[in-house]
Amino acid sequence: MTEGQAHGRSVTSKVTALLDAFGPGSPQLTLNELSARTGLPLSTAHRLVTELVEWGGLERCEGAGYRIGLRMWEIGSLAPRGESLRDVALPVMQDLYEGTKENVHLAVRQDTQALYLDKIHGPDALAVKSRRGGRLPLHATGVGKVLLAYAPDDLRARLLAGELPRYTRHTIVEPGRIARMLDEVRSTGIAFAYEELTVGSLSVAAPIRDASGEVVAALDVVLHTAGGRPDRLALAVRTAAISISRALRDRQVGLRE
Structure with missing residues (x-):
């Protein structure tokens, strides 16, 4: 410039x-x-x-x-979407952490990045790059894959048309593979990221929906790849995400009454 x-x-x-x-x-x-x-x-x-x-x-x-x-x-704490969502999600996130003792994240999409609204972790949890208020790429994180799967078609097309950075040798950057992966996320309601952002990490994520059924956020657990069975963890994450979605719906219904 x-x-x-x-x-x-x-x-x-x-x-x-x-x-x-x-x-x-x-x-x-x-x-x-x-x-x-x-x-x-x-x-x-x-x-x-x-x-x-x-x-x-x-x-x-x-x-x-x-x-x-x-x-x-x-000023950031005044943003109603982030704080109301965080208030609803936090008790469920704490329960999920108590059951896993691993990193638990709540994230929303901000254009082509995942914005982390909250993070719970303990001394024995895997060290990860996430932080509250930080942003990470959509294509290489569990929460990001969920948010990208339910993003508007034009945003998905724009992201896949560009050159996606590779963070590890496991990062999926090929547009065709990513498109098939996003179809699977929409079909199963769960996303996995195996060592795509950090070697040795496994992320399991699920969507959070508002009262209208729109995906407004994503929840995940990040642990070491040797830390447990992904299918069993997927059930826990999906159940927690459904619980947050129901709490969001109940709060929104209560506000309208």
């Missing part, structure tokens, strides 16, 4: 670019790194970052770095 193009952008696009520069692999960035990642002149990046720090959207770290500030989390 040229300096002229950067100057032609709106203030909003510049601010969102600065915030989007942060991610799971880059939770802390220097001003120079923010300027390089966003294409903004250093002076512009400095001015906007200073304003974001004063507002609370960014925080200064020790040294020369910046990180996302608590103000962003406060």
Whole structure:
């Protein structure tokens, strides 16, 4: 991006670019790194970052770095879809964790990524890349496969038409294989991801539906590939997802009465 193009952008696009520069692999960035990642002149990046720090959207770290500030989390907590869904799902997720002692995730689709609304894990659970508020790819995760299977046709076509990153040698990236896999997810109501994002991990996921029957989220358990029988775990995950779906339906019905 040229300096002229950067100057032609709106203030909003510049601010969102600065915030989007942060991610799971880059939770802390220097001003120079923010300027390089966003294409903004250093002076512009400095001015906007200073304003974001004063507002609370960014925080200064020790040294020369910046990180996302608590103000962003406060605003995020006001999003009704995420919090109401999380409130309904959390008791069921806790039960699922108690029965498995493995990672339990709740995720929704945000464009072509899975956004993790919540995660429960313990000291003995497999170390995974997920985190609350983080995003991971749809095609390489259990929750992502579920969300992609029920995504609009145009989004699925757009994703499969692009070049999908391969994270391990097991990652499925061929459009034809992914299309067949998504058909199977819609047929069985369950998705598996074998070592596709992290070597040694197995994800088993199921859809969560609202009162209208639309898939609005996905639930999964992630464990070591040697941690148990996938078919038995699939039954537990699917039962938990159905329980959350029923709770969502009951809450929505109660709100209308």
